[in-house]
Amino acid sequence: MSEKITIYDIAKKLNITAATVSRALNNNPKIKESTRELVIKTAASMNYKQNKLALALKSGRSNNIGVIVPRIDSNFFASVIRGIEEELHPHGYQVIICQTHESPKRENENLYTLIDAQVDGIMMSVTDVTDENDGAFHYVLEKNVPLIFFDRSKHIDGVSSVTINDFKGGYVATKHLINEGCRAIAHFSGDQSLEIFKNRFLGYKQALLDNGMTFKEEYVIHTKSSVDAGKEAIDVLLALETPPDALFSASDFAALGAIQELKERNISIPKEFCVAGFSNEPFTKFMELSITSVDQSPLEMGKMSARVFLEQVDKTETIKIEKKVVLAPELHIRKSSSRTNF
Amino acid sequence: MSEKITIYDIAKKLNITAATVSRALNNNPKIKESTRELVIKTAASMNYKQNKLALALKSGRSNNIGVIVPRIDSNFFASVIRGIEEELHPHGYQVIICQTHESPKRENENLYTLIDAQVDGIMMSVTDVTDENDGAFHYVLEKNVPLIFFDRSKHIDGVSSVTINDFKGGYVATKHLINEGCRAIAHFSGDQSLEIFKNRFLGYKQALLDNGMTFKEEYVIHTKSSVDAGKEAIDVLLALETPPDALFSASDFAALGAIQELKERNISIPKEFCVAGFSNEPFTKFMELSITSVDQSPLEMGKMSARVFLEQVDKTETIKIEKKVVLAPELHIRKSSSRTNF
DNA sequence: TACTTTCGTGTAATCGATTACATAACACGA
DNA sequence: TCGTGTTATGTAATCGATTACACGAAAGTA
Numbered sequence: 249m250s251e252k253i254t255i256y257d258i259a260k261k262l263n264i265t266a267a268t269v270s271r272a273l274n275n276n277p278k279i280k281e282s283t284r285e286l287v288i289k290t291a292a293s294m295n296y297k298q299n300k301l302a303l304a305l306k307s308g309r310s311n312n313i314g315v316i317v318p319r320i321d322s323n324f325f326a327s328v329i330r331g332i333e334e335e336l337h338p339h340g341y342q343v344i345i346c347q348t349h350e351s352p353k354r355e356n357e358n359l360y361t362l363i364d365a366q367v368d369g370i371m372m373s374v375t376d377v378t379d380e381n382d383g384a385f386h387y388v389l390e391k392n393v394p395l396i397f398f399d400r401s402k403h404i405d406g407v408s409s410v411t412i413n414d415f416k417g418g419y420v421a422t423k424h425l426i427n428e429g430c431r432a433i434a435h436f437s438g439d440q441s442l443e444i445f446k447n448r449f450l451g452y453k454q455a456l457l458d459n460g461m462t463f464k465e466e467y468v469i470h471t472k473s474s475v476d477a478g479k480e481a482i483d484v485l486l487a488l489e490t491p492p493d494a495l496f497s498a499s500d501f502a503a504l505g506a507i508q509e510l511k512e513r514n515i516s517i518p519k520e521f522c523v524a525g526f527s528n529e530p531f532t533k534f535m536e537l538s539i540t541s542v543d544q545s546p547l548e549m550g551k552m553s554a555r556v557f558l559e560q561v562d563k564t565e566t567i568k569i570e571k572k573v574v575l576a577p578e579l580h581i582r583k584s585s586s587r588t589n590f
Numbered sequence: 591m592s593e594k595i596t597i598y599d600i601a602k603k604l605n606i607t608a609a610t611v612s613r614a615l616n617n618n619p620k621i622k623e624s625t626r627e628l629v630i631k632t633a634a635s636m637n638y639k640q641n642k643l644a645l646a647l648k649s650g651r652s653n654n655i656g657v658i659v660p661r662i663d664s665n666f667f668a669s670v671i672r673g674i675e676e677e678l679h680p681h682g683y684q685v686i687i688c689q690t691h692e693s694p695k696r697e698n699e700n701l702y703t704l705i706d707a708q709v710d711g712i713m714m715s716v717t718d719v720t721d722e723n724d725g726a727f728h729y730v731l732e733k734n735v736p737l738i739f740f741d742r743s744k745h746i747d748g749v750s751s752v753t754i755n756d757f758k759g760g761y762v763a764t765k766h767l768i769n770e771g772c773r774a775i776a777h778f779s780g781d782q783s784l785e786i787f788k789n790r791f792l793g794y795k796q797a798l799l800d801n802g803m804t805f806k807e808e809y810v811i812h813t814k815s816s817v818d819a820g821k822e823a824i825d826v827l828l829a830l831e832t833p834p835d836a837l838f839s840a841s842d843f844a845a846l847g848a849i850q851e852l853k854e855r856n857i858s859i860p861k862e863f864c865v866a867g868f869s870n871e872p873f874t875k876f877m878e879l880s881i882t883s884v885d886q887s888p889l890e891m892g893k894m895s896a897r898v899f900l901e902q903v904d905k906t907e908t909i910k911i912e913k914k915v916v917l918a919p920e921l922h923i924r925k926s927s928s929r930t931n932f
Numbered sequence: 933t934a935c936t937t938t939c940g941t942g943t944a945a946t947c948g949a950t951t952a953c954a955t956a957a958c959a960c961g962a
Numbered sequence: 963t964c965g966t967g968t969t970a971t972g973t974a975a976t977c978g979a980t981t982a983c984a985c986g987a988a989a990g991t992a
Contacts, residue, residue, distance in 0.1 A: 255977055270980060280940060286834070300646045302978035305947050311707075312654075312686070321889075325670040330661060333689055342686045342707060347675055365642045365653075365684060414953055472815060475876075504876055508591045511878070531873035534817075534846055536853070547663075548811060596948055622970060644948035647977050671946060932987055946980085950965070954973070960966085 253296045262290060265409050304366065313557065315354065316346045316372035321531055324546050325373065328398060331372060331550020339370070339558065340460035350375045353444055354383040363387060369394040369557045376439040380404050394560040398553045399544070400442055408560065408571040410553045413446045417542040417577035420452025423522045424579060426459050430494030430522050430585045434467040434485050436478065436502045448498045448526060467492055471502045478505020493521055498534050500525035507537065507584065522585040538582035545575055595638045603610065604632060604690045608892020624872060643896040646708065656704035658697065658714035665871055666888050667715065670740060674713060680872045681900060683710070692717045698726040704734055711899045715742040718781040722746050736902040740884070742784055748901065750913040752895045756786045759884040759919035760793025763838050763866045766921060769803050770929045772836030772864050776827050776846045778820065788839045809834055813844045820847020835863055842867035842874050842883055849879065849926065864927040880924035887917055
């Protein structure tokens with residue numbers, strides 16, 4: 249175990265005080281140039297490394313930021329985190345990862361733990377059952393730690409967010425299906441208590457209304473984001489008196505399940521039935537029957553969240569800068585819904 | 591901004607000293623039971639939270655561990671990290687994420703940064719050009735910080751590793767192709783300086799030899815792990831005088847590229863050509879023509895790495911416990927290579 | 933010469949918690 | 963009454979760096 253070199257060791261060696269060493273290393277202008285050079289050279293030769301923990305304790309800033317996501321092994325969240333890390337790395341921040349597994353209890357626990365670990369900021373996507381009135385959020389705000397929601401957001405005063413325009417995403421996907429000639433478009437939605445799913449649904453509905461189509465409650469099914477859930481849901485739809493001829497799913501996985509089931513029943517896609525998903529999961533473009541999907545620019549979302557954080561950190565004023573960034577979704581049209589192009 | 595409550599505040603309120611408060615909160619047996627209860631109750635009522643940074647500075651332990659991966663937005667690495675986080679969370683550790691993007695410079699930088707941030711351990715998958723003689727590794731070892739390689743490993747004294755048996759993975763995948771009746775099996779390999787790719791290749795070769803088949807140098811192509819690389823590589827193979835009738839790819843992405851190209855050429859899979867990949871990426875099972883692949887149990891790998899870390903941390907003895915855990919790969923047989931089953 | 937700046941560095945407090953050592957109070961036995 | 967433990971708590975150092983304030987020396991000014 250190599251000795252830990254501190255500024256006191258350097259000071260002793262040079263017969264000066266630690267204060268001078270500290271000042272020299274921090275480019276304090278009051279230090280004689282010759283002293284500074286000597287200190288810097290000596291520090292290097294002794295292989296000195298600043299103790300970040302001591303610095304953090306003194307300054308109250310840990311140079312860590314926390315990221316809370318439902319789970320990390322999802323392409324979307326992993327990509328967002330990648331964006332955050334890449335944007336923050338040059339600024340000397342480290343990224344701490346926490347998972348909630350959709351449990352608000354874990355979410356609160358993570359919030360408290362991060363604050364107690366003195367992170368300089370928190371970026372998160374809430375669980376699908378998060379209660380924005382929960383104490384943990386106020387604990388964060390009280391501590392004046394910048395909090396930024398990405399993708400899954402809640403309305404809390406003083407909290408910034410970076411999301412995509414889910415309404416528009418739902419709208420353009422649905423409009424596209426209409427353009428392809430579909431006349432009875434169903435929708436797989438997620439938990440409506442999450443803004444994202446509500447907005448995708450509203451976009452879907454508005455697109456129908458704007459184009460002279462009737463909105464049918466029975467065409468909307470709430471599913472989990474899984475292949476099996478998609479299979480079950482499409483079964484329900486196909487059993488209706490007037491089954492739909494298209495599907496806009498708020499989840500790519502559920503869309504995939506629907507496609508698998510439709511094939512099973514020898515319903516031809518996109519000829520007899522068109523499908524569009526949401527998230528642009530990698531597999532959607534890899535399939536032989538590639539799946540039309542709405543891209544959420546996760547990388548950009550992560551980078552943008554990091555930038556919003558950087559703007560807010562160091563602003564000690566009590567004035568809360570509440571910034572709402574809304575990114576544009578992008579529809580990737582593929583075979584599952586292309587009657588005309590492919 | 592709420593005041594930060596310290597043990598001194600509690601002490602002042604109760605007319606005792608901070609030392610007593612600290613001892614009471616830490617269940618020191620020398621504290622009178624009534625005092626302990628009083629302190630604990632008061633601490634709770636004042637909403638006291640221990641300052642982790644002060645604790646970290648005093649103890650030299652940050653309760654953070656660092657994870658370095660080439661990139662986080664890969665299903666494999668994200669799953670490993672998930673495993674690490676889940677195993678370490680109950681022990682109070684937080685996980686700091688770093689990415690290298692396959693740059694050894696970034697890798698070194700990350701190692702130094704993590705050590706300077708006083709992490710209690712580091713788990714990593716090396717880049718494909720990592721030089722194990724690099725100073726950064728020794729810096730870590732000098733500091734006596736447990737270092738654990740997962741998946742992509744290097745031989746360094748005193749460093750534990752958790753990998754899968756890549757040789758066996760290559761062997762069983764190849765054997766399977768032989769069993770399906772393939773007689774000319776090609777191989778897409780990655781950078782041979784990485785153990786994992788060397789071993790997958792060696793397993794492949796051994797399986798050929800053990801089954802009376804000839805190993806042909808020209809059937810082995812080094813590709814990057816991407817769809818396009820797979821397409822180009824299969825072109826080369828098909829242009830050979832005696833083209834192969836099967837492929838074992840060390841990358842699922844390259845395998846997918848090959849499949850796309852084979853379809854383009856109207857070569858029937860698996861009838862005329864069988865394909866097996868490696869990593870069991872999510873898309874391999876989602877495809878209509880699902881792809882046979884070797885699973886690496888990333889979740890288990892992450893959990894195991896965390897367990898190895900937990901065993902090593904706190905062991906202050908100089909005796910380095912070098913543990914090499916090798917997990918068993920699992921072949922998932924799917925349509926791309928199943929002439930018999932499907 | 934005497935007085936004022938300026939410059940460079942030292943002194944010591946601080947961030948918040950832990951802990952070796954000291955000590956006060958009290959009990960007990962002889 | 964004295965000596966010896968025992969128990970509970972206080973005192974102060976420590977982890978490593980930063981920084982307000984103090985101060986001596988050198989330089990400038992009248």
